Amino acid sequence: MPHFKTHRWTIAAGLGSLILVDLLQLMVPRVIKWAVDDLTLLRADGAVLLRHAATIAVMGVLIGLFRYIWRRCLLGNARYLEARLRERLFGHIQTLSAGYFDHTRTGELMAHATNDVQQVRMAAGMGLVALNDAVLLGAAAIGFMLYIHVQLTLYVLIPMPFIVIGARLLGRRMHQRYQQVQAAFGDMTEAMRERIAGIHIIKAHNTEAAARSAVKGASRAHVDQNMRLVGLTAFFFPFMMLMTNLSLAIVLYFGGRRTILAEITPGDLVAFISYLNLLSWPMMALGWVTNLIQRGGASLVRLQRIMARTPDIRDAPDARPLPAVTGRIAFEKVRFAYDGQGGQTVLTDLDVSVPAGHVLGLVGPPGSGKSTLLSLVPRLYDVTGGRVTVDGQDVRTVRLADLRRQVAYVPQEPFIFAGTVRDNILFGAGDEGRHDLDQILADAGLTGTVVHLPAGLETVVGERGVMLSGGQKQRIALARAFLRDAPILLLDDPISQVDTATAAVIVAALRRMAGRKTILVASHRLAAVRFADTIVSLEGGRIAEMGSHAQLMAGRGYYTRVHGLQELNHAG
């Protein structure tokens, strides 16, 4: 409604032009009638015929002009509505919490952003046109026919309901089949995309033949679906033509007799046939419009359902601003389960405090909860029990944007956007800090790497950074976080993909930053945590051991065991 309100003048101009086109179209048969009557009554001479022809030509030009206007106004307006809906949808989806995306498939969201939005556009654009034509053009054409001859009109209308019902029923089936064609098309492109993306594996495993037959299968399925659709359309259009032609036969026979009896003039008969031709579109539109509006309505309901979802994680109504923090972090009796109270507990009664400027190392077997613990600080997820505080304030009571501005986070799997290395490092950063890019590259162990890239910082890295090695991607993500210069730095396995020498460079940089920043670093490689002020060893979401490197080495737990193994590896 707000959209229709803002664009009411465009819509009014469009509807006005559409009505003018309809009226002009309705006048054409009148002119034909006059011309034919003049001819049959032998009243016509060159000048009269020229006048009639000129009238039709002018009407043709006007019809063209106004049709251009209505298409631009009405269909254009629907396009803007579509864009606006899609932008709002994306804007809203972005506010939803990480938990929502754990349970929602990307493909499903893409379908909402494409299919549903498109259905709303069809209803708001063609739906409006079809509604107008069905009602106005249909009623007016029938009115003109009644004006010529009532009984004859009633006869020729007999086949018309079949057109309405046919358009409605077959239209619905055609839409269903069209959706199946689209789905098959999606499967086919996905089958090809995946195999092109995985071409290295396919070649290495010699499975080209299997890949080819999989793509062939998807391609044939697409053809099969198309043939099913063709089966319907091939029936639909001839069926509509048959109904119109039946009406035409009725006009010719019964109307011809009326003409012989001089109840109507030959001009009337010709005009009648023209009206009949005009009538087939409104009859189809009548059947079509209900489908369009139903589909658009259903799509709108689906979109509204997403729009009505409130993010689980958002500012509390009385959220306080969070001015620059020193970076003191405390986990107090923290308990966490991914699906709220009902889910399996991933973290249990965790108590750790990290003074400002300290480094906390997190170690533990895979799945022990290290990443989860890190994600609680910027509120990617909220605790199920207990609380997380920053500078003594519960993170749930402060403004989310203020909190996240002061936390730099490097996830376990770095995400690289298509673009240049520089774009990826500067991602989301303001102007501040750009001048120390060289230092940041050095801290992230990237200096030497960047020099060897074909275009240095301007090297385009391809989709998801395909042109980069795993270690390069990881260090770009690190540099991105260093550039933020936030007082709190969260690193999830920051040296998992680099060699020992590069790891040493990164660890040295972290040690320099310690004191200025509070750093939480989770790692499987003890080298990344051994310098930490405190190391927490997690097991099954509980703290198994806690202390400095020396303290943990004195014990005989996970830390000492892993340390022994990693030392052994190095020796080997």
Ligand SMILES: Nc1ncnc2c1ncn2[C@@H]1O[C@H](COP(=O)(O)OP(=O)(O)OP(=O)(O)O)[C@@H](O)[C@H]1O
């Ligand atoms: N998004 C999620 N939804 C549901 N469960 C999850 C989710 N992410 C992780 N888990 C589960 O939570 C537990 C802790 O996972 P987490 O990633 O925190 O462990 P981790 O110690 O970081 O492991 P790794 O060393 O392999 O990175 C695991 O049992 C995992 O299966």
